[in-house]
Amino acid sequence: MLRHLTLLRHAKSSWQESGLSDHDRPLSQRGLQDAPVMGRRILARGTRPSLIISSTALRARHTAQIIARELGYPGEFLQREPELYLATPEQIMAVLARQADSFRNIIVCGHNPGLTELANQLAGCDIDNIPTCGMVVIELKLQSWAGLANASGTRQIYDYPKKP
16 A cells, blocks of 8 residues: 655744743744745645644644645644654654554654654655755555554655755
């Protein structure tokens, strides 16, 4: 069975408020501009997520909300996972392994370096760093998300805001 996994790095965040914790940093102006653009690109490529999961960090949640809005995905169905905050590839796969197999197309909105490392691991990519609001779409032949740790897939899309 074919499944699609979109690894989406949060949009550019702001460092203006020095007293905020890393978890609470908001999107910068550029992030607020890039996220809708990337949402429209995802839509134009025909990606229709059955589930969007986000880190609980403010910048990731806000990115996921903007992407969901652009895709016509109901905001109330966005799933927030504390484990995705600064997660390793293994932690990301553990979150995915718990998802229902009825979800064939999942977007994970999170952080580097975990997302880049997972893209390289699952699809044999050679990506140094997924830029902010960048995405990698991986096609997987997988019966169940529970088997993701032993899977390998094919990179379908690698896109980011400044890509020509």
